[in-house]
Amino acid sequence: MTPAPKLPDHLPDLPGFRYVSKFSGGAMGEAHLYHSTIPGQADLVLKVIRQQALHSGDSLVRARFLREIETLKALDHPNVVRFFGHGEHAGAPYFTMEYCDGGDLNEYMRDRPALPLAEARAIILPVLAALRYLATAPVTAVDRDGGTRPEVGVVHRDLKPANILFGGTVAARLVKVSDCGLAKAFRAAGWSRITDRSQVGGTPEYMCRQQYHDYLEAEPEVDVWSAAAVLYFLLTKSPPRDFGRGNRLTIIETQPVVPIRARRPDVPAQVAAVVDTCLDDTDELRFKTAEEFEAEIERAFTDSGVI
Ligand SMILES: Nc1ncnc2c1ncn2[C@@H]1O[C@H](COP(=O)(O)OP(=O)(O)OP(=O)(O)O)[C@@H](O)[C@H]1O
Numbered sequence: 001m002t003p004a005p006k007l008p009d010h011l012p013d014l015p016g017f018r019y020v021s022k023f024s025g026g027a028m029g030e031a032h033l034y035h036s037t038i039p040g041q042a043d044l045v046l047k048v049i050r051q052q053a054l055h056s057g058d059s060l061v062r063a064r065f066l067r068e069i070e071t072l073k074a075l076d077h078p079n080v081v082r083f084f085g086h087g088e089h090a091g092a093p094y095f096t097m098e099y100c101d102g103g104d105l106n107e108y109m110r111d112r113p114a115l116p117l118a119e120a121r122a123i124i125l126p127v128l129a130a131l132r133y134l135a136t137a138p139v140t141a142v143d144r145d146g147g148t149r150p151e152v153g154v155v156h157r158d159l160k161p162a163n164i165l166f167g168g169t170v171a172a173r174l175v176k177v178s179d180c181g182l183a184k185a186f187r188a189a190g191w192s193r194i195t196d197r198s199q200v201g202g203t204p205e206y207m208c209r210q211q212y213h214d215y216l217e218a219e220p221e222v223d224v225w226s227a228a229a230v231l232y233f234l235l236t237k238s239p240p241r242d243f244g245r246g247n248r249l250t251i252i253e254t255q256p257v258v259p260i261r262a263r264r265p266d267v268p269a270q271v272a273a274v275v276d277t278c279l280d281d282t283d284e285l286r287f288k289t290a291e292e293f294e295a296e297i298e299r300a301f302t303d304s305g306v307i
């Protein structure tokens, strides 16, 4: 592997955008903020892929990754963070996306107690709307040799509180799912951290057993499980499994999900039953689509007087 070039802390301006600052470093990249210099045009985030995340610095591989990002620009939904463009800087691939100025769900929960049911419902419904859209969204698949073909549906594979952002305006907040399709783009480039079991990155807290076993073939159902896990987190401030100690992947494999009422007894029985059913990953997952889960959880909320 070629040595990783050091990324500068200050990036150049882009046409129509002024560089502001680096604002975070996630597991796979560094996020930088740009302000628009054109009135009415939204600000954007530029994410540079960390060289450590790449198993290969090969320019063809980088090109394959960027081609995949290009196809993700077709994703267009109010609850999905938009991809805008891409390029390379100092040998590192980057892409740009819509800036969401309301922070992410992890930050939101940091100084709050577990949410009231109605607020948790209001956050999870748009997430499910995003999953419904993604399940049939038209994208383009990029083959290893660079060929392309039309494809339907994107499995997120990394749905978790840090990838759920608040955008829109302060007066009209919109919940937006970020990093949609990125796991696939990483895979297309052969950089998928998670395909190599010794190197699982990200957060196993929001990953079901089925996804851990068969990451490459993950179906949309794994995202439905993750959405239920996010709902569980909003209601309990804890992921569904007890990750207190030990290897986190072994815990996915061996530990059952803790029934939600064991952590929060005032969750209505009907709501708890739907959440617990959705999160039961001992065998086959019960809910295959976001629609199915949404229909059941909405019925449970309504019947329990949560609106
Ligand atoms: N488009 C965006 N608008 C506003 N903030 C963002 C945006 N994208 C990312 N962020 C912020 O930067 C943080 C880090 O993002 P990043 O996606 O790099 O890492 P992560 O979500 O923690 O992990 P992963 O690499 O597994 O996605 C996010 O949690 C969020 O707070």
Ligand SMILES: [Mg+2]
Pocket: 026, 162, 163, 178, 179
């Ligand atoms: Mg992210």
